Amino acid sequence: MNSYSEPIRVGVAGATGYTGVELLRLLARHPAVRLTAAMGGPGAPARRVPALARVWDDVVEGLDIDVLSERADAIFLALPDTAAAEVAPALLTRGRRVFDLSGAFRLRDPELRRRWYPDTPEMPAAPVYGLTERYRGALGGSSFVACAGCYPTAAILALQPLVCGRLIASPIIIDAKSGVSGAGKTPSERTHFSECHGSMSAYGVFAHRHAAEIEQELGVPVTFVPHLVPLDRGIFETIYATVAPGANEAAIAAAFESAYGDSPFVRLRGSELPEIKHVAHTNFCDIGWRVDPSGRQLVLVVCIDNLVKGAAGQAVQNFNVAFGFDERLGLN
Numbered sequence: 001m002n003s004y005s006e007p008i009r010v011g012v013a014g015a016t017g018y019t020g021v022e023l024l025r026l027l028a029r030h031p032a033v034r035l036t037a038a039m040g041g042p043g044a045p046a047r048r049v050p051a052l053a054r055v056w057d058d059v060v061e062g063l064d065i066d067v068l069s070e071r072a073d074a075i076f077l078a079l080p081d082t083a084a085a086e087v088a089p090a091l092l093t094r095g096r097r098v099f100d101l102s103g104a105f106r107l108r109d110p111e112l113r114r115r116w117y118p119d120t121p122e123m124p125a126a127p128v129y130g131l132t133e134r135y136r137g138a139l140g141g142s143s144f145v146a147c148a149g150c151y152p153t154a155a156i157l158a159l160q161p162l163v164c165g166r167l168i169a170s171p172i173i174i175d176a177k178s179g180v181s182g183a184g185k186t187p188s189e190r191t192h193f194s195e196c197h198g199s200m201s202a203y204g205v206f207a208h209r210h211a212a213e214i215e216q217e218l219g220v221p222v223t224f225v226p227h228l229v230p231l232d233r234g235i236f237e238t239i240y241a242t243v244a245p246g247a248n249e250a251a252i253a254a255a256f257e258s259a260y261g262d263s264p265f266v267r268l269r270g271s272e273l274p275e276i277k278h279v280a281h282t283n284f285c286d287i288g289w290r291v292d293p294s295g296r297q298l299v300l301v302v303c304i305d306n307l308v309k310g311a312a313g314q315a316v317q318n319f320n321v322a323f324g325f326d327e328r329l330g331l332n
């Protein structure tokens with residue numbers, strides 16, 4: 001285990017966005033980190049972050065890749081996909097370690113990547129997919145991590161042990177809801193207050209890039225339907241599947257225990273179903289489940305905070321594992 005006597009110089013690009021500010025909040029208090037650079041969009045004037053007063057009183061500057069790579073050894077990218085597709089290779093070429101929160105490099109299949117992230121260049125070396133609980137081994141020492149998306153984090157953590165253990169059968173239906181901060185800080189017609197307050201809508205049905213990411217990690221098809229709900233933060237997924245012949249509730253509980261017994265941020269709730277308020281502002285992923293009296297139908301309920309376990313917290317967890325620290329460092 002790394003003892004962190006010499007703090008690591010860390011930078012954040014996209015530091016004025018929702019996930020960027022969350023990263024600053026976590027990294028400013030991380031005992032093994034010295035926050036040496038925080039940058040917003042290119043050409044933006046230097047500014048303080050009022051919400052972080054007395055937590056982090058430095059300024060966010062305009063993005064400059066040369067300065068960023070001079071000042072920091074590890075860099076978190078909280079940028080739109082298109083910007084990350086350009087900035088990540090530039091930093092890696094300069095020998096920096098990159099933790100990318102965008103989707104630009106998550107899909108391994110080149111055809112799917114071209115479809116969903118057409119601006120992403122071919123990479124000489126594939127990044128590690130940054131879902132800590134699943135890729136702890138590969139994350140150790142890694143220099144390029146494509147952190148998992150928010151909806152996929154919840155879905156994969158809930159489903160992967162059951163798919164792997166052949167305990168559930170198709171169809172798998174993921175009914176997913178996200179708070180509005182999942183869409184980033186720039187309001188659109190769909191996300192501005194008077195549109196989404198008091199309403200709820202489905203979007204991206206059979207046309208959402210996170211379905212490809214979930215299927216990549218699970219290796220089975222899913223029906224994924226995301227919804228926008230009038231909350232500021234949080235992801236809530238209700239997942240429906242059929243219990244496989246020969247499987248039962250005890251086997252499902254045992255598969256979860258075996259997968260997450262050593263995972264500090266996954267809380268298994270059994271039949272006590274989780275709620276967004278149980279996980280808001282934390283790096284926890286809470287998973288609950290019930291099987292109907294016939295033993296055939298499984299319902300899973302899984303909750304995370306999209307800005308923490310779905311973004312900044314998970315990126316810091318990945319960073320901790322990559323640098324050999326306890327994965328809870330700076331996250332409790």
Ligand SMILES: NC(=O)c1ccc[n+]([C@@H]2O[C@H](COP(=O)([O-])OP(=O)(O)OC[C@H]3O[C@@H](n4cnc5c(N)ncnc54)[C@H](OP(=O)(O)O)[C@@H]3O)[C@@H](O)[C@H]2O)c1
Nearest residue numbers: 014016017018019040041078079083102182184185306311
């Ligand atoms: N929001 C979530 O729940 C969530 C969860 C998981 C992953 N992600 C991913 O994380 C990334 C950031 O998301 P977010 O919600 O934090 O976005 P956001 O609130 O829209 O913030 C975007 C940040 O990127 C900067 N930026 C915008 N265009 C840029 C450009 N062309 N070049 C350089 N910087 C640019 C912005 O700077 P200015 O302030 O100067 O414009 C801002 O700091 C996205 O790729 C998103 O898909 C988000």
